[in-house]
Amino acid sequence: xxxxxxxxxxxDHESRRRDVSEAVWQVMxxxxxxxxxxxxxxxxxxxxxxxxxxxxxxxxALVEYALDLLEQxxxxxxxxxxxxxxxxxxxxxxxxxxxxxxxxxxxxxWVSSWDAALSDPALSTxxxxxxxxxxxxxxxxVAAAQQLGELPSGDPERIAAGAQSFVLGLVxxxxxxxxxxxxxxxxxxxxxxxxxxxxxxxxxxxx
Amino acid sequence: xxxxxxxxxxxDHESRRRDVSEAVWQVMxxxxxxxxxxxxxxxxxxxxxxxxxxxxxxxxALVEYALDLLEQxxxxxxxxxxxxxxxxxxxxxxxxxxxxxxxxxxxxxWVSSWDAALSDPALSTxxxxxxxxxxxxxxxxVAAAQQLGELPSGDPERIAAGAQSFVLGLVxxxxxxxxxxxxxxxxxxxxxxxxxxxxxxxxxxxx
Numbered sequence: 001x002x003x004x005x006x007x008x009x010x011x012d013h014e015s016r017r018r019d020v021s022e023a024v025w026q027v028m029x030x031x032x033x034x035x036x037x038x039x040x041x042x043x044x045x046x047x048x049x050x051x052x053x054x055x056x057x058x059x060x061a062l063v064e065y066a067l068d069l070l071e072q073x074x075x076x077x078x079x080x081x082x083x084x085x086x087x088x089x090x091x092x093x094x095x096x097x098x099x100x101x102x103x104x105x106x107x108x109x110w111v112s113s114w115d116a117a118l119s120d121p122a123l124s125t126x127x128x129x130x131x132x133x134x135x136x137x138x139x140x141x142v143a144a145a146q147q148l149g150e151l152p153s154g155d156p157e158r159i160a161a162g163a164q165s166f167v168l169g170l171v172x173x174x175x176x177x178x179x180x181x182x183x184x185x186x187x188x189x190x191x192x193x194x195x196x197x198x199x200x201x202x203x204x205x206x207x
Numbered sequence: 208x209x210x211x212x213x214x215x216x217x218x219d220h221e222s223r224r225r226d227v228s229e230a231v232w233q234v235m236x237x238x239x240x241x242x243x244x245x246x247x248x249x250x251x252x253x254x255x256x257x258x259x260x261x262x263x264x265x266x267x268a269l270v271e272y273a274l275d276l277l278e279q280x281x282x283x284x285x286x287x288x289x290x291x292x293x294x295x296x297x298x299x300x301x302x303x304x305x306x307x308x309x310x311x312x313x314x315x316x317w318v319s320s321w322d323a324a325l326s327d328p329a330l331s332t333x334x335x336x337x338x339x340x341x342x343x344x345x346x347x348x349v350a351a352a353q354q355l356g357e358l359p360s361g362d363p364e365r366i367a368a369g370a371q372s373f374v375l376g377l378v379x380x381x382x383x384x385x386x387x388x389x390x391x392x393x394x395x396x397x398x399x400x401x402x403x404x405x406x407x408x409x410x411x412x413x414x
Contacts, residue, residue: 032322034241108325115239115319118382128384161380161388162396166369169376173368175325177335181368189369196403 019045020055024066025073029105032112036066063116067123070109077106086150086198089141089163093190096167098174099183107171135160152200159197166193226252227262231273232280236312239319243273270323274330277316284313293357293405296348296370300397303374305381306390314378342367359407366404373400 023044027036038056042049056062080091098104117123138160145151151159170189174181181189230251234243245263249256263269287298305311324330345367352358358366377396381388388396 030326032326034322035326112322112325114379114383115241115322118315118319119237119239119242124383128387131380131383132387158396158399162373162399165376165380165396166373166400167376168379169372169374172321172375172379173338173372176321176331176338180335180339189365189372192365192369193373193403196400196406199403199406 020052021069024062024069025105025109028066028070028109028112032108033063033066033116034112036062038062067113070106070113073106074110077103084144085141085148086145086194089138089145089151090190090194092138092141093163093167093194094187096171097183097186097190098171098178099186104175104178108175111172111175131164135164138163151198163193163197166190227259228276231269231276232312232316235273235277235316235319239315240270240273240323241319243269245269274320277313277320280313281317284310291351292355293352293401296345296352296358297397297401299345299348300370300374300401301394303378304390304393304397305378305385306393311382311385315382318379318382338371342371345370358405370400370404373397 020041023041024036027040027044031040038049038052038059041062042052045052056065077095079095083091096107098107114127117127135157139157142151142156142159142163146153146156167190170181170186174186227248230248231243233251234247238247245256245259245266248269249259252259263272284302286302290298303314305314321334324334342364346364349358349363349366349370353360353363374397377388377393381393
């Protein structure tokens, strides 16, 4: 009986942690980092702020938790894996765009985190590293598409940097104006971009 | 003498207003909207928070002032006016990028404001309107470049939306990683983009 109670307590604890994570996520999706407070998370959770100070003794602890959660959920998000070559490059870019409600929440939280990240040197360095890793992964896909003859020659890193810029800006546009940038239009604009790059006006051609 | 004193007081008042504006701007450029507080502005100004409550009775008043200041300085910023056709389109895009310290501050403040803007429905609508106006101005330049035969045919609004996405994302990349995206590289990436669009892989060709 003692063991059963231990197990139930542990299960309750895990379940409560998941509830807290979800409440933090919902508050960020609705109000951004600027609106992330113990009070708001407590209200979302239907709990007291007193309970939450057990998890987050300071505002900074809450923000760090939220940033970790954003990282974890981004890494764990579902990804397209169907294509190879140019199709795989396109898949990786589609994976970034806010084409679903879940991807919209996640992007909205990323964009919201930029304010805090830009004013914190350590966090800013960390973000720069993350985006550089993202470009490195895209560069591999560009190189693979070039080997298949689907993209013209030219510095693959430069094509990847351009594509990353394009999708990040499209994310921002779609978040502010979802009516003007529904999923279909986002996809069309990305396909315009890829068609332009494939048409041969890439780096080394102009530069 | 009374009139002279009035005039001097008015001059002092205007001068103080400019000082306050500059202090608000510097705080935003360094710490973003998340770090915009009466205390930080007072410290930047070398004044008491008491004096500042005369200008900004509430935090909301300070934020609204800061947003107005951002709008005013963006409208009043120097712009390239040399080119026509495709060159004018390129100029308009270069005007957005963080190619100078002043443009970097301004962009950093814009990006910082996105968190607040996305969580405030009225502000979000206002931002969507601003970006739509920006696209409309770019669309005119695309259409002019098409008439000169410098860009291929295809929906000019769609080319403008793609270009706006591209530069906004490049702004974000350059802010986080100025070492990887110095002014020359930003310009090269933009020129890659324009060359790709000019090469004919634009909307209507792919779609």
